[in-house]
Amino acid sequence: MKCLVVEDTPSLAQHLTSHLTQASHTVDLATTLKQAFQCWELSGPQYDVVILDISLPDGEGSTFLEAIRKAHSQVGVLVLTARSHLDDKVHLLDAGADDYLTKPFELKELDARLRVLHRRGLGKLPDLQAFPPFEYDPIHRVFWFQRDQVSLRSQELKLLEAFLDTPGHVCSKASLMDRLYSLDQAVTENAVEVHMGRLRKKLKAYGVEFETLRGLGYRYAFKP
Amino acid sequence: MASNLKRFVGLAIAMRSNLSQDAPWSLKRRLFRQWLFILVALSIGTYLTASLIAQSVVQKSQDNLLQSIAQVILDSVVQRNQGVEFDLPYSAFDVLGYAAPEQIYYQVRLNKEVIAGYADLPNFNRSIGVTKLTQTAVYLHQEVRFVQLSKPLNPTQSEMVYVLLGQTQDSYENTIENIAMLAASGTIVAFVILAILGFTGLQATLKPLARIQHNLNSRPAEDFTPVTTNAPNEINTLITTLNQTLERHKRLLEQSRNFIAEATHQIKTPIAALSIESELLAKELSGTLRDRAHNLSVRARYTSKLIHQLLTQASLTYRLTDQIKQPTALKGLIRSVLHTLDTHAERKGVALNFVESEDPVLISCDAIALREALVCLLDNAIDFSPELSDIEVYIEVSPTHVEIHVSDQGPGFGSDPDRLKKAFVTTRDDHQGGGLGLAIAERVAAQHGGSLTLLNQPQGGGRCVLSLPV
Known part of the structure; x- marks a missing residue:
């Protein structure tokens, strides 16, 4: 699975990347909104899943989410949020997130949600x-x-x-x-x-x- | 915050001088009472004044008339050939009758001797030398106005002729009363017209305030857009102040929200890094060290959970005060909550079963708050459920209430379930539960006019019943 991880906290980004790589996924890391857009321009259609932090140093992750949904991308997006405001969760789902995970989270839960997200976005192959x-x-x-x-x-x-x-x-x-x-x-x-x-x-x-x-x-x- | 502003406008409808009073009062009612008092006092005053003036005028007119007629009678008494000649002028009495339909009494005396008329009329001052006398006296049980004139019968003034003429006053009194009533009625009509004009003016003044109140009442809690309405200059000052206050509250709310969001992010992100790092560390370690690293990760997550619950409760306080209700499809809401928690439940091998009825269940509620309450109830049920057990969720509908049941196979709620609905009370002894989940659910239920009941099931396990009025 090819993942785009958008996370600005260095330690968290590093641990996430190393965990996903160990699980045999290919990971691109973006630590700012600008880098996220750059990664998307280079290899947007190849991503199976996007793990997106909502608070980034140069803007809101929801801007990126809205932009890729506007471009009709169906990629599965799992939002990582540290916010607890009740309306935020509803807002994220309205903006096009498929699922969200509140920080901190267990890696097993992350894996499970990614699996569900990836499967959900699959199309039916011929000759099954x-x-x-x-x-x-x-x-x-x-x-x-x-x-x-x-x-x-x-x-x-x-x-x-x-x-x-x-x-x-x-x-x-x-x-x-x-x-x-x-x-x-x-x-x-x-x-x-x-x-x-x-x-x-x-x-x-x-x-x-x-x-x-x-x-x-x-x-x-x-x-x- | 917006509700405070609404109250502020409500008070502004009242007079500024009375803002400090605690008891609510109505400006219209107070004005009505004051004006009614003035109306009654003014009417009585006008009646009495008009009555006095009319009495004085009418009395003078009657006296003048009586005096004229008495003079005509007196002139008809003359001395001729050592005797007295007297011819009563009847036409003069006719004049009196035309003026007012009253009883007329007269008496003509020569010194003390009555030579014509009523002999028993009241005896006024008969002393020699009094030429004119006017007095009211009772005669035959009636008030009668008397005029007495006198003249000497001869140049030597040895004999005096007296004419006493009296007339009852009933019709005059009626006239006086009519004049007074007319004056009082005129005053009442004038005052009532002024009062209607006053009330209409007051109504027109208060109308913009009622529009502002309606505008504030009907807007959502987070709508801080300025109030715009056509209003007189005097009210515009209030609207300007109100809009400035709205703007201040908007800025304050944004500041506190941004602070909470930033603070939460700053606290929870390092905790997330700590949790993942200890989890990865646990993978690399073995034995006791592995367990300790795992415990560290678990503790970090529960610290974060407590922060989340505290912030949820704070957010609910703000939301529930404003009663943000909307029609909500309950089954869809429950399915969405179950979907959110399914991964958590799956890791424990706990099944979440939603026993759905066929009919749609639509209720009016704050969907975001109710969602959070259900998350708390189910999260709590999953935490306490043994591995591989089932949690059942079902809805029961009655004519007055909708009940959401969450039934688990855990240890139940002990001997005093209601105690667990209090904040920070938990049956967990591992300090890993926030102790706020049931308190949050109870609060959401109460603010919707419903209740949360915790039951121990006879077959074991606990059952939470969140009951909401339809």
Whole structure:
């Protein structure tokens, strides 16, 4: 994912850049409004996500936001704000922000929001992997139902991917547990049951059922 | 701040000399009372004065007439051949009858001897030498005006002739009363016309003030544009002062907002850097040091959360005083709040389920304040929910109220739930909760005329019910 980070506080900018780079994203950093516009002129269409601080030394981040929305850019914009005025959040969303994060924030929350933002902005690629009633985009890890993305939390996505990858679409609880958690995480089978329950509830509307097979686990079944 | 200005204009409608009085009063009512008092006093005064003048004039006129007629009678009494000859002039009495339809009494005496007329008329001064006497006396239960004239019968003045002529006064009194009433009525009519003109003038003077008051009442809280209205010069002075005050308040508000925004930015950005740095540090460390670095990051975020809640409460105080209400689709608002908090809930494995009814729910509320209240309730529920548990949100509608229920599977609210609605009271012992979330939600509910109820569910967990009037 190619990110444009617009943040003027040196330490925060440095940490953000290093965190995103470590997560294999390509990062351009702008510390002023002027630099942000320069980056945008050079490689605007290539950005998947913009992380935008609202208070910059030479102006308001919202100026940049309004300018790129005026130029009909659909790039996902996550605004970082330290302000607490209630109207500001509404103003930011009205100005074209897709989401906002109030400082300080957890890096995991930042990652999660960026993922959602990136996926939301994706278009449906041709020749996707069929998984009735869905189609799966393995590059971006997105399930499509007709023209819409299926809204799944990360654990639910991992579970559905497990069924997709397994021949016969039958998964044991143990294999699902391996999918969900790393070795050093202390979890029980109950966690798998809870996430399976939630996935079941979400996909019921699409005609998908998860049959419980005694001693074996679950089987994915589409009943149109 | 704008509401203070509204009150200021309200007071300005009253007289300047009474601005210091606490109790509200009406200029119109006060003027009406004063004018009514003056009207009554002026009417009575006019009536009495006119009555006195009329009485004096009428009395003089009656006396002159009676005197003339008495003189004619007196002239008809003459001495002839050592005797007295007297021929009563009836035509003279006719003149009296034409003047006023009254009873007439007369008496002609030669010295003390009554030679004609009523013998029992009151006996006035009969002493020799009195030629003219005018007096009012009661005769036959009526007030009668008497005139007495006298003349010597012969040149030696040995014998005197007296003529006493009396006339009742009923019609004269009626005339006096009519004149007085007419004068008083004229005064009342003139005064009422003046009062109407006065009130119309007052109304015209107060009209621009009412327009200013309406203008201020109908504008949004943050509208500080100058008041413009056609008004007389006297009112224009007030409008100029008012606009200057509005401008001052606008500048003050902008200054304090900019200061809060700048101060928040200056405080929270270093905290954000600190939080991320300690988080990255935690990744590079192991064992106890890693835990300590992680704790540092968590503490930094909760410090920031407390600052956020304090500023939210301050912002709400300003918003809620001004009652900014607008029709709001409640289901959309709840969905937006759930979307905002979903990432936070997902990290804890907590599911946010909105049990939606089919019907749209539209309420009149301050959507931004209500959104903040719901964020507080859900944030609180997520914080206290065990991992992998569910939070249910649903709406119940009754004819009078709309209730938003937030139900979790956490530890509940203990034995005294109402205590938790107070600011800075929390059940957390790790000092990581701001303790303001429920207080903010309670305040938003109360300012909308509703309430916040905290319940412990029989099956375990807590349930917050935010009730708002329809």
